[in-house]
Amino acid sequence: SQQGEEDPQALSIQEGENATMNCSYKTSINNLQWYRQNSGRGLVHLILIRSNEREKHSGRLRVTLDTSKKSSSLLITASRAADTASYFCATVLTDSWGKLQFGAGTQVVVTP
Amino acid sequence: EADIYQTPRYLVIGTGKKITLECSQTMGHDKMYWYQQDPGMELHLIHYSYGVNSTEKGDLSSESTVSRIRTEHFPLTLESARPSHTSQYLCASSATGGLGTEAFFGQGTRLTVV
Numbered sequence: 632s633q634q635g636e637e638d639p640q641a642l643s644i645q646e647g648e649n650a651t652m653n654c655s656y657k658t659s660i661n662n663l664q665w666y667r668q669n670s671g672r673g674l675v676h677l678i679l680i681r682s683n684e685r686e687k688h689s690g691r692l693r694v695t696l697d698t699s700k701k702s703s704s705l706l707i708t709a710s711r712a713a714d715t716a717s718y719f720c721a722t723v724l725t726d727s728w729g730k731l732q733f734g735a736g737t738q739v740v741v742t743p
Numbered sequence: 744e745a746d747i748y749q750t751p752r753y754l755v756i757g758t759g760k761k762i763t764l765e766c767s768q769t770m771g772h773d774k775m776y777w778y779q780q781d782p783g784m785e786l787h788l789i790h791y792s793y794g795v796n797s798t799e800k801g802d803l804s805s806e807s808t809v810s811r812i813r814t815e816h817f818p819l820t821l822e823s824a825r826p827s828h829t830s831q832y833l834c835a836s837s838a839t840g841g842l843g844t845e846a847f848f849g850q851g852t853r854l855t856v857v
Contacts, residue, residue, distance in 0.1 A: 664845060673749075673833055673848035674786075719786065721846075729774055729793070729839065731846055732802070735785040 637720060641738040650707040652737040654720030655700075661723045663696055663703050664731070668717045677705075677718075682725075710741045746770050749834050749849035756824055756856055764819045764852045766834030775817040776846065778833040779803060786833065792817055793839075824856040 638653045654663070662681045666674040680687045680696045680703065687694045693706040707714055719736040723729055747768040756762055768775065773794045778786040778801075788801030792811040806828070807821050817836075821828055831853045837846040 666846075666848075671782075671831075671851070671853070673850045674835070674846075676845040676847070679845055717783070729837065729844075730788065730791055730801075731776065731835070731837070732788060733778070733786040738783070 637718070637734045637737045639737060640735070641740075643740045643742065644710055646710060646712055646741055646743050648710055648741075650710050650714070650739055650741070652705050652718055652739070654703045654705070654734055656703075656720075656722050656734075657701065659725040660698075661725050661729075663694075664721045664723070665692075665694060665703075665705050666719045666721060666733075668719065668736070670716075674719065707739075710739075712741050712743050715739060715741045747834065747836055747847050747849045749832075749852050751852060752850060753853050754855070756854070758823075758825055758856055760824050762821050762824055762854070764832055764834075764854070766817045766819070766849055767815050768817075768836040768847070769815060770836060770838070770847065771814060772836035772847075773814070773839045774837045774846075775811065776835045776837075777801070777807075777809060777817070777819050778835065779805065780831045780833055780851075782831070790819065824854075826856045829854060829856050 664679045665677045668674045691708045696703045717736045721731045721733045750765045775792045777790040787803035789805040790809040792798045833851045834849045835846040838844045
């Protein structure tokens with residue numbers, strides 16, 4: 632089974648609201664990354680948080696990492712219609728050479 | 744804009760044909776990956792490479808094969824395409840470093856086998 636699992640599977644919000652999605656994983660990691668995918672396109676890297684970090688910010692994005700619970704969250708503040716996309720978490724395991732494993736993703740729809 | 748390119752973007756091909764999906768990157772990355780993704784679904788790692796002449800199968804069994812003769816090039820080949828191979832194929836690359844670095848993705852090849 633996949634290393635990462637995202638929750639919720641889908642999220643629908645209005646512009647201006649915050650969107651929060653969670654990712655849980657099973658084994659020890661070096662880092663956890665969040666990606667965005669617009670329909671039918673490739674993935675775009677959003678943010679990387681290392682195993683020794685607890686929180687990172689990038690613009691309207693805020694990522695937290697709790698290694699004791701093996702979970703991470705991505706918060707998008709003041710959402711815009713252009714944030715409509717699928718969001719994936721990906722983990723790099725400590726016993727791997729840097730191989731990225733993805734979760735199932737959260738589909739986010741932001742309505743104007 | 745990421746310097747990783749996949750061709751073709753779309754491919755419709757008949758059953759039994761041999762196909763090669765191309766992936767090239769100009770960033771000098773050691774690591775390259777192939778993922779398979781059905782619409783709206785998760786990404787499954789099918790092949791990866793950590794350098795020239797080094798390739799490994801991923802977590803999802805695939806009938807495809809890959810080669811890594813040059814750092815910048817990581818083609819994926821299906822010797823005999825079948826309808827079950829219909830999917831989107833995503834290529835990615837990343838640099839080697841510390842606790843890991845971000846991956847850059849191509850735009851994907853959407854393959855339809857009829």
